[in-house]
Amino acid sequence: MSDVPILLEMRSITKEFPGVKALSDVNLVVRAGEIHAICGENGAGKSTLMKVLSGVYPYGSYDGQIVYQGAEARYSDIRASENAGIVIIHQELALIPGMSIAENIFLGNEPRKRGAIDWKAANRMALDLMARVGLEEDPDTLVKDIGVGKQQLVEIAKAFAKDVKLLILDEPTAALNEADSRHLLDLLRGFRSRGITSIMISHKLNEIEAIADQITILRDGRTVETLDVKADGVDEDRIVRGMVGRELSSRFPDHTPKIGDVFFEVRNWNVRHPISAERQVCKNESFVVRRGEIVGFAGLMGAGRTELAMSVFGRSYGVYESGTIIKDGKEIVLKSVADAIDNGLAYVSEDRKALGLNLLDDIKTSTVAAKLAKISHHGVLNEVEEYQAAEAYRKELRTKAPTVDESVSKLSGGNQQKVVLAKWMFTDPDLLILDEPTRGIDVGAKYEIYGIIQRLADQGKGVIVISSELPELIGLCDRIYTVFEGAITGEIARADADPETLMKQMTSTKKLATR
């Protein structure tokens, strides 16, 4: 590819924050019309590098040189880089939910006629842009009424409205289901054929392998290498090796399950949607969990896995209709989260920041939050016991933080997840339900989380793992249920689990094709 002109070159970029060198001597060469992936673990410097490029960190606040389209670029802010055709689409979408698609696309960039916004032209242009990204919706539809996948497309259309030359996508598929992810990747391929250059940051190595032309790997703020996917015959293992700096012989710790008897059972579980009562989100679902067993729940996004888990966990979702929960041979009725906790259930939610943690808290407050009674005597909290409990979990789970007085908002995703796990381990549960326990967590931390899950199972607890990543379920679980549209459609033993079988069960009717 060396004959293709270079679009962007970042030369020995160094960026320091007080006390931390976030980037040192990073080099990045992006050629026109390619898809360039940037890989690295959390904290490797990917986002910082993109912030330098887009002017979030203005010229002068970093060392090194950016050459874009053959000239040195000195961006003072995001507007400057956007005017040059560099647009970043962040992981957290910057759309306004209560505005229409067209309004969002032209926000801050509205077509005007005599000072007033020309909505006719805006809608016409919006339709044109939406066609380019393959989004079939009425431009007047509110953004909050379309799915995450389509919202992502609105963001991209917004980028096109600014005449983009270099599109940067930060974890574009993190929140998307398989079908939407595939659509997005196809779209990127389409852009490539039309000569638009993309930079993509992603943790999903299979996607990178499938789509990228070049891969630059960062580790600890330095460039490790740049790989040519075709010429170097790059595969996932090769990328992981570059990212971690060592062979990761297995992505899952070795584990011999010690499975006991069935101790937890849900029978004929029916739940209705909290707002539209005619929608049934759990349709007569039944499942069992054995002691020491890791049970997976596979399903596409929106299949109703989270809804099932949360409704079992003290009816924290939806309107309960019918169904029984049997634990240790006795029927239990869990009408509130407090009931569920008292009966030995724990639920680690899929959205750490929104549902799992109070980001104002420090580690020790978070650790004991779900069972304050355990550190209370006659209703008075004991600070020393709180500290000791939090410290014990910090050591056991290897949470990387100087002390348990550290605010959880300052921790990385993997370490935040460890705090959430500690919080639920502290409640002494018999059954842990883990909803997407490794979302947004890098490879090394994932391995540690898997180890924790296996240890919990070995202690005789039952563990339910809900995940959208099939390799994760296959590698970790002793048994997997598949869920489709609010119903359990299959039960697959570890020996028989492979992606094709699971996928077939997860999509058991034709309806899915239109999703």
Place this chain on the structure above:
Amino acid sequence: MSRIKDLQKNLFGGTTSNARQFGMIFTLVAIVLIFQIWTDGLTLRSDNLIALFQQNSYILILAIGMLMVIVAGHIDLSVGSVAAFTGILVAKSMTEWDLPWPAAIVFGLAIGAVIGAWQGFWVAYIGVPAFIVTLAGMLLFRGGNQFIGNAQSIPVPEGFREIGSGFLPEFGPNTGYNNATLLLGLAAAVAVVWRELQARKTRRAMDADPAPMWISILRMAVMVGAIAFAALRFASGRVGTSFPISGIILVALVIAYSFYTRNTAGGRHIYAVGGNSRAAELSGVKLRRVNFLVMMNMSVLAALAGMIFVARSQASGPQDGNGWELDAIAAVFIGGAAVAGGIGTISGSIVGGLVMAVLNNGLQLQGVGTDKVQIIKGLVLLLAVALDVYNKSQGRFSIIGSLMRPFRREDSTPPASPPDAEREPAKAAVSG
């Protein structure tokens, strides 16, 4: 006296708004000193200190409840009206229905509880924003006060006036001071020393080195000195005056509510709800109950504040409690609470309230008119919060907080962390 205990709490509290509160204490001390000089020593004279406490105790009592409301993520605009409504009913109960005054106080608190349950019901169980519910309550109960009292003042009997304008009794040998106040000061000094020693013990139990002994001694000396100064001032006023009863009620409430918010599960739940209500709910916190109780508690305290005010002014009138909600809310925000909820302390709010009170008092002593006093108070509120917002956006804690960093480090010596050797080197590369 409470401010000294608060100073101490602020020094050792474990919340993130610490630095801000720290700054507020220094601001308070600075304002007191400035006015002390400007008014030729009038500010710290016994009679003025006593008047300052009597005039502001009800606002500070409101600030206690308001802090909890704001931490939980709500607001209460109705407190002034609730106070007035309770005041008129209590006054009427004594003058027209001949209720003995102790029973009238219980009656007043019950009115507060009923009103609080009414407002809490709408906020917690129906989900109407507290802003709307209490805006409605503000109109409702102001109107109620004037409807019941025919927009007239109703006087209250002698015994009842004690809670607003009474003082500690005189007894014992003639020392030239009020003995009860001296004893109270002594108790406070002992409590301060005991707390400091207790804090050292706790830190040792957390595997952390406590601050060097001389720092603890210095700290205790400063506190005890301040307590002694205050006790002597309050005890040496005109014969018959001493530490006011309303001040004692306030101090007792501050101690009780500080303990509740810091050291009990119920208190933690309020912070959890304000910090992230969904996460709190999924951790087993009963969201509705917390919201209900917080709103209800506020109205009970508003009823108490209303009664103290009526007792002090010897009659309940149609304009009682006008604008109190704003004073209480200002005290809470100046004291470091976050508008979005989840952050703030009782002691901070009290300090915030005292800053406003001293400012008010000092300017009035200098003959500055209420028009200008209001302008100054408005600017102080805006600047105090703006400074904090600005510093947060700059990634700094706060200017005053950073000045205090040497102190803070002393206070937050990190517990001995495990040697890195026990972590796998490979894992150490997995950073965040």
